Amino acid sequence: MNLLLSNIRLLFVFDPLALFFIIVILLVSFPALIYSIGYSKGKSTPLTLAFIASMLLLVSSANALYFLIFWELMSLLSYLLVLTDSENEQAVSAATLYIVMTHVGTAFLLAAFCFIYRASGSFDLSAMAAACQAMPQLQRDLLFICFLLGFGTKAGIVPLHIWLPYAHPQAPSHISSIMSGVMIKIAIYGFIRFVFCILGINSLWWGVLLLTLATITCLVGIIYALMENNLKKMLAYSSVENIGIILVAISLAMIFVDQKLFPLASLAMIAGLYHVVNHAVFKGLLFLCAGSVQKGAKTLNIEELGGLIKKMPWTALFFLIGAMGISALPPFNGFISEWLILQAFFRGAISVSGKMTLLLAVGAGALALTSGLAAACFVKVFGISFLALPRSEKAAEAKEVDWTMLISTGFLSVLVIALGLAAPFVIKMLAIIPASLFGTTPPIASLFNLYPPPNAVAMLSLLSIAMLLGIFLVMRKKSHPGATWDCGYYKIDSRNEYTATAFSKPFRITFGFFLLPFRRTELVKASSYHVSSFSHETRTTKIFKKYLYDAGLAVMMRFARSFRRMQAGSIHIYIAYIFVTLIFLILFLRII
Amino acid sequence: MLDIILIIARFILLVALAPFIGGLIGKIKNDLRMRKGQPVLQPYYNLRKLFSKEAIIPVNSSWIFTCAPFIILASALACILLLPNASQIRSPDGAASLLIIIFVLALGRFFQALAGLDAGSSFGGMGSSREMFISSFVEPVACLSIFSLILSGANFSVSTILTGLALLTVILTETSRLPVDNQETHLELTMIHEAMVLDYSGPHLAIIELASYIRQIFWITLLALIILPTYPLIAIGSAVIAICVLIAFIEIGIAKFRLFRVPNLLMFGFLLALLSIAAALVRI
Secondary structure (H helix, E strand, O other): OOHHHHOOOOOOOHHHHHHHHHHHHHHHHHHHHHHHHHHOOOHHHHHOOOOHHHHHEEEEEEEEHHHHHHHHHHHHHHHHHHHHHOOOHHHHHHHHHHHHHHHHHHHHHHHHHHHHHHHHHHEEEHHHHHHHHOOOOHHHHHHHHHHHHHHHHHHHOOOOHHHHHHOOOOHHHHHHHHHHHEEEEEHHHHHHHHHHHHHOOOOOHOOOOOOOHHHHHHHHHHHHHHOOOHHHHHHHHHHHHHHHHHHHHHHHHHHHHHHHHHHHHHHHHHHHHHHHHHHHHHHHHHHHHHHHHHHHHHOOOOHOOOHHHHOOOHHHHHHHHHHHHOOOOOHHHHHHEEEEEEEEHHHHHHHHHHHHHHHHHHHHHHHHHHHOOOOOOOOHHHHHOOOOOOHHHHHHHOOOOOOOHHHHHHEEEHHHHHHOHHHHHHHHHHHHHHHHHOOOOOOOOHOOOOOOOEEEEEEEHHHHHHHHHHHHHHOOOOOOEEOOOOOOOOOOOOOOOOOOHOOHHHHHHOOOOOOOOOOEEEEEEEOOEEEEEEEEEEEEEOOHHHHHHHHHHHHHHHHHHHHOOOOOHHHHHHHHHHHHHHHHHHHHHHHH | OHHHHHHHHHHHHHHHHHHHHHHHHHHHHHOOOOOOOOOOOHHHHHHHHHHHEEEEOOOOOOHHHHHHHHHHHHHHHHHHHOOOOOOOOOOOOHHHHHHHHHHHHHHHHHHHHHHHOOOOOHHHHHHHHHHHHHHHHHHHHHHHHHHHHHHHHOOHHHHHHHHHEEEEHHHHHHHHOOOOOOOOOOOOOOOOOOHHHHOOOHHHHHHHHHHHHHHHHHHHHHHHHHHHOOOOOOOOOOOHHHHHHHHHHHHOOOOOOOHHHHHHHEEEEEEOOOOOOOOOOOOO
16 A cells, blocks of 8 residues: 555656657657558557557656556557457467567566665655665676566567567557567667666676677577568567667667766767667668558568569668668668767777777677678568569569558658768757766767768769769660570579579578578479479578577476376365465464 | 868879779789780770660669669769778778778668669579678678777787788678689679679669779778878879789689688688787787
């Protein structure tokens, strides 16, 4: 009762951090809602609105109890939304996996909150912060681990990412775009709020641990994304990768805070938050475009797509813009945030001591590898599904989607470009957040202090663009259509095209130690010369699922089976159990 | 203002000389093999010939195919514009600028790979797949080389040599040289860059080739600037020619690697860059 009375008032906090996340939520939710008009005729709109509202209330609540209530509400509503679209078994099992994993995460949060409450006597965030400062180091370390696991499960840190690639693709596309674009960022918000503001950072190993995990998350996410041929599943794995990139920036901020390098910490924080909004925008866009492809071409398997750029020109253009954003290509938004993160690595490496420099170097290398692999991944996805010839009847008969859907994807594409071109302004705005967290701002002017001076670059790039446009216009006259080079066979069709599986094969071989690819080839021979039919199957092994989760589940099931012997079905034995328990309790209580 | 004039002068000089470097490496290779070979200025003649021809656009392709050459050229030109000068190259600002170059190059590569897929032939797809495969391993090496560059001091040191060697593996890969790719053949089993541009013709092909020459001169100049940070223009020029000779020697002395051994080469480059950072930390 006391608990309820002291927390009865719903308090809000509107500091820069909360406001930033509110903006991010709204930026993606509005287009997604408009999109749903054309996509699902407004089905389950009330549930979606409640889902968005729960996230808005969550980021603005100033009380850990309400934070937890809205957190739970957000999880449950998204669980229901994952279940809406289809009645197939896959959706049910994906949603079950999701709700189980998310509750494992929530359990850690609950434990951490209760632990702090014992010391603070209040769920008020400022009281909790004060209580955390007074705790011994071991307890603080434990709290950090709880927050890492709790928020990490929601964000999808490897190996806790397991639910993400199943739950996100099963939801309707506008829900996937909110879940991938926004909901997993809420975990990032929680992490920043509770680790930076409440717990306070005083151990170097926290940041190093998170940097390691985040780097692994990036690489694992993008390697799986590269192998995936289902458009939405691929995007879900790519969300895992991008969460990794955001957490790399956050972990750098943690390391720099611990080393008392506050301007650098602000730089890393700005870079991380910039990537938060960037990923929200382009992942929202890409999921909506995937929904349009599903609507227009009736399939999400990219091996069956192809040539959509002619059937669905607008969706193709918007998807290309999103793909360029997520592959960190200039001048779009993903480029700016990844560039800032790399700058945080560089500028940090000069300031920290020897061992840390090498760690940062390896981290920067891993981030560069990630962005290279991401570019390969999106070349594959865009090139195979939108270019060349259609690979199936479905793709050949694809139709462009209606205007409500195009408006929302178009709006997000404009944002992708705007967030890239208006980088100095966005950085100046974002700098308010670390200023409120650490009390310092990074030297923003020096971030853009390039050689040669930016004005010259701007002038000359305008010059070259004008020149290239000139050449382009001149050259349009001097070209005529012809056939693709076909080695003289005279008949080239979609079966001659490179497939998505073939495109990713070099990666499958190089990362074979991790992907454990499996292949099976069957030949049916009519005679020793003539093969009448041929089948080929290849797939990769999900090692985290197989060796971590499945193995863990098997142990649990064995344990449960051994307990089943207790349940003999005889009422005498049950009465005996009760009797023994009673005696045990009496003895136990007397001892106390 | 002086800055801008210098940048423009450097820009014009490097772009004008870009095909010459390609011809020069070819000439050195032919001389070493006791062949007569093509004249040094042959790349210019090729470009003139291609520009005067008609372009054939495959019917299966889309606007990506027609736009790609211009984006590829623009990305190559932007690299030259963003190249820091020798005094800036070791500062964090110079490094930030070099990082932008890596991303700008990725833009050109992205469109080149898309254009390879756009014509709908298996050659193009094969080339795109291989190009993206190799380039994703190049990026960490290039990034780490820049990293070591700002850590090593302004003087010539062990660290500088190691960075230079790491960058050499990047250059061999990025300029489609042996042992990674072979510019001289059109064998479907081996080609990477040539496979992607197989369906291009006429002025489009000329633009793509010009862009490759520009990227090549960019990388070689960058390496020269790193080895000789504070020397006059004439020394940089001779360093560029020395690097061309080195590349020619590597090319005639080595066979092409299997595709799946290329990551090993780049892993070697990555380790060299890490060693260079370690060397910079202990100041040797």
